[in-house]
Amino acid sequence: MREVVAGAFLAIAAMTVATSPAVAKTVTVPVHLTLTVANSCTIVTPPTVAGSSGAPSIALGSVIPDCLGQGVSAALYVERASLKEGSYIATIDF
Amino acid sequence: MKYALWFAIFVLEGTSVGLAARTATPLLVGARVRANCLLRAPLGLDFGVYNPATQRNTPLDAAGNVLSIQCTKGSPGVSVALDNGESYANSHRNLHDGDNDIVAYEIFTGADHATVWNMTQTVAYVPTSGQPASIAMYGRILPAQTAPHPGRYADTLLAMVNF
Numbered sequence: 614m615r616e617v618v619a620g621a622f623l624a625i626a627a628m629t630v631a632t633s634p635a636v637a638k639t640v641t642v643p644v645h646l647t648l649t650v651a652n653s654c655t656i657v658t659p660p661t662v663a664g665s666s667g668a669p670s671i672a673l674g675s676v677i678p679d680c681l682g683q684g685v686s687a688a689l690y691v692e693r694a695s696l697k698e699g700s701y702i703a704t705i706d707f
Numbered sequence: 708m709k710y711a712l713w714f715a716i717f718v719l720e721g722t723s724v725g726l727a728a729r730t731a732t733p734l735l736v737g738a739r740v741r742a743n744c745l746l747r748a749p750l751g752l753d754f755g756v757y758n759p760a761t762q763r764n765t766p767l768d769a770a771g772n773v774l775s776i777q778c779t780k781g782s783p784g785v786s787v788a789l790d791n792g793e794s795y796a797n798s799h800r801n802l803h804d805g806d807n808d809i810v811a812y813e814i815f816t817g818a819d820h821a822t823v824w825n826m827t828q829t830v831a832y833v834p835t836s837g838q839p840a841s842i843a844m845y846g847r848i849l850p851a852q853t854a855p856h857p858g859r860y861a862d863t864l865l866a867m868v869n870f
Binding site for chain 1: 742743744745746747748751752753754755756757758759760761773774789792802804810812844846848855856857858859860861862863864865866867868869870
């Protein structure tokens with residue numbers, strides 16, 4: 614009798630579990646994303662000669678320092694007395 | 708005392724003592740293996756160093772097996788969704804530096820960067836083994852955006868596995 618009662622109990626329990634509806638579940642986890650923006654400048658337009666006679670200084674051309682994507686114009690001048698043919702190097706300090 | 712002991716044994720054993728009877732009863736035993744999933748993202752995704760002065764016109768990509776998923780073998784209908792993060796604006800996710808500066812980015816479902824991974828365009832996962840597996844994320848810093856200030860930018864997405 615005890616076996617029969619126990620068996621019936623397990624059968625009912627098993628049927629109860631088997632017929633319980635599946636429930637949609639969601640598991641959530643955080644995902645961290647990182648980026649380092651560099652402090653940097655570059656010259657995007659080489660200077661070009663655009664001299665003007667009679668001025669105390671001669672503009673060699675525009676230098677465009679592109680710092681962090683913010684284009685800023687700066688002119689490069691050379692004293693007329695010291696102007697010589699050749700290459701001039703523009704540098705940007707930042 | 709001796710008779711009391713025998714009486715106690717008789718009571719405990721019930722009527723089967725000495726009768727040699729056996730009853731066979733079908734016993735229905737069943738169990739359901741429920742679908743379950745674990746999801747982890749221990750490392751996140753680092754885009755590295757971004758130089759707006761030289762890189763702003765080209766996308767900066769980063770990819771990695773960011774998500775680790777483990778589901779009960781054979782679980783049906785498993786999909787992974789991503790929310791839009793903490794600073795979604797202008798139809799894009801954004802990394803932020805805590806000082807109102809942002810860098811637009813997106814997370815894609817594939818290396819072709821064709822489909823944005825979000826709450827509706829999800830990534831399906833079929834657990835064939837029940838063992839942990841990796842799911843890659845494909846990130847992209849979007850080109851042609853306003854240059855941000857230098858510094859450290861971050862965002863946090865919520866990844867959700869539905870099953």
